[in-house]
Amino acid sequence: MTIDTDWIAGYADGELEPERRRQVAAALARDPSLAAALRHERDMAGLLAAAFRPVDEPLPPSIAALLTPAAARPKDVRRRGPAIRWVAALAAAVALAVIGAGGWTALRVIDGLEGRIARVEAAEQQRAVARAAITSGRAEALERSPNGVEMPWRSGAVAGRVKPVSTFIDGSGRFCREFTEAIEGPEGQRTGGGIACRVGQRDWRLWWPGDGGADSGQEL
Amino acid sequence: MSDSAERVKGALLASLPRLRAFTRALAGSAAEGDDLLQATCERALERAHQAGANGTMQGWIFRIAYNLHLDRLRAVRRRGDGADPVDPDTLPGGDAEAEVEATLMLAAVQRAIDRLPEEQRAVLLLVSAGGLSYAAAAEALDVPVGTVMSRLHRGRQALQHLLTRPAVSGTMTAAVPR
Numbered sequence: 001m002t003i004d005t006d007w008i009a010g011y012a013d014g015e016l017e018p019e020r021r022r023q024v025a026a027a028l029a030r031d032p033s034l035a036a037a038l039r040h041e042r043d044m045a046g047l048l049a050a051a052f053r054p055v056d057e058p059l060p061p062s063i064a065a066l067l068t069p070a071a072a073r074p075k076d077v078r079r080r081g082p083a084i085r086w087v088a089a090l091a092a093a094v095a096l097a098v099i100g101a102g103g104w105t106a107l108r109v110i111d112g113l114e115g116r117i118a119r120v121e122a123a124e125q126q127r128a129v130a131r132a133a134i135t136s137g138r139a140e141a142l143e144r145s146p147n148g149v150e151m152p153w154r155s156g157a158v159a160g161r162v163k164p165v166s167t168f169i170d171g172s173g174r175f176c177r178e179f180t181e182a183i184e185g186p187e188g189q190r191t192g193g194g195i196a197c198r199v200g201q202r203d204w205r206l207w208w209p210g211d212g213g214a215d216s217g218q219e220l
Numbered sequence: 221m222s223d224s225a226e227r228v229k230g231a232l233l234a235s236l237p238r239l240r241a242f243t244r245a246l247a248g249s250a251a252e253g254d255d256l257l258q259a260t261c262e263r264a265l266e267r268a269h270q271a272g273a274n275g276t277m278q279g280w281i282f283r284i285a286y287n288l289h290l291d292r293l294r295a296v297r298r299r300g301d302g303a304d305p306v307d308p309d310t311l312p313g314g315d316a317e318a319e320v321e322a323t324l325m326l327a328a329v330q331r332a333i334d335r336l337p338e339e340q341r342a343v344l345l346l347v348s349a350g351g352l353s354y355a356a357a358a359e360a361l362d363v364p365v366g367t368v369m370s371r372l373h374r375g376r377q378a379l380q381h382l383l384t385r386p387a388v389s390g391t392m393t394a395a396v397p398r
Contacts, residue, residue, distance in 0.1 A: 052349030054237030
């Protein structure tokens with residue numbers, strides 16, 4: 001039983017299907033030169049990851065302007081009621097995930113979230129409370145926590161951790177912060193993040209697509 | 221602004237830190253990389269109506285970035301001040317070695333990776349800087365997943381060959397955070 005040496009890459013990256021993975025594992029146990037090849041593969045992968053880290057610097061204004069959400073939110077999303085808006089906002093927050101594997105994972109999470117809209121409707125009341133807690137916990141951390149310092153919060157059944165990543169002043173002079181967050185509630189844990197800008201006393205608006213209000217984000 | 225454009229904006233924002241790492245690594249400098257990033261965002265928004273489902277949008281965005289990069293390379297070559305990728309086996313040793321000893325890891329890796337054949341370089345950067353899965357990288361390059369894996373393996377081997385010389389192998393091992 002021989003394996004294709006290319007599979008070493010897939011094995012190192014966790015991208016092999018189970019059957020091939022087993023074959024590589026068996027071959028590794030037999031062949032020391034293969035084990036050395038795997039070590040080299042991982043060394044290079046680690047070196048590359050260290051050399052080309054995600055760039056979390058503030059955006060040049062010309063690019064930020066391109067990505068600013070349009071003033072009008074899609075009308076049909078608002079008409080579908082608060083539960084759906086809440087999911088849309090959460091889906092967007094998840095889409096903004098900047099932790100670890102980043103967008104790829106986040107986009108798959110979105111697909112799952114959208115399919116659960118009906119179930120979410122039934123628990124609207126509970127979620128309204130959770131949403132307020134998340135907004136408040138996030139605002140607290142964005143107000144008080146320095147860059148790189150994670151701040152935990154808890155409110156009833158919902159808890160979260162928010163870590164500001166960077167701070168910048170946007171084109172219209174607003175104080176904005178990029179952040180990552182993890183939220184834990186009765187329905188499990190979610191991680192996400194994004195960019196929020198302060199629009200008033202302790203009032204932080206998510207940059208995209210807003211936190212449910214018709215006015216959020218549009219002036220950014 | 222159409223729904224599709226808003227959706228593309230969301231996907232661009234979600235990909236931003238890694239997309240930016242990718243464009244910078246591709247272009248070879250922060251300024252040129254951010255310039256490529258801007259061109260990528262503009263092109264993606266222009267073509268938002270062509271964007272696929274959320275599951276494939278990341279590959280689509282990186283594909284736009286990479287194709288714009290290739291367009292720029294071709295333009296540079298037409299002007300005559302570019303160079304073809306060099307086969308690593310034909311290189312004299314020394315440069316990468318000296319840089320590693322000076323702990324300029326990024327510069328060393330960037331220089332080494334710039335010497336790889338373009339197809340290997342693209343896959344390495346998509347997966348390392350871009351953080352793409354094999355499936356998304358395959359989408360970005362319009363090649364089968366098996367080709368991604370094969371180029372990745374050969375690219376890492378070539379990189380190892382360029383960076384690891386007997387005199388500095390210990391330094392390299394220590395420089396790998398693992």
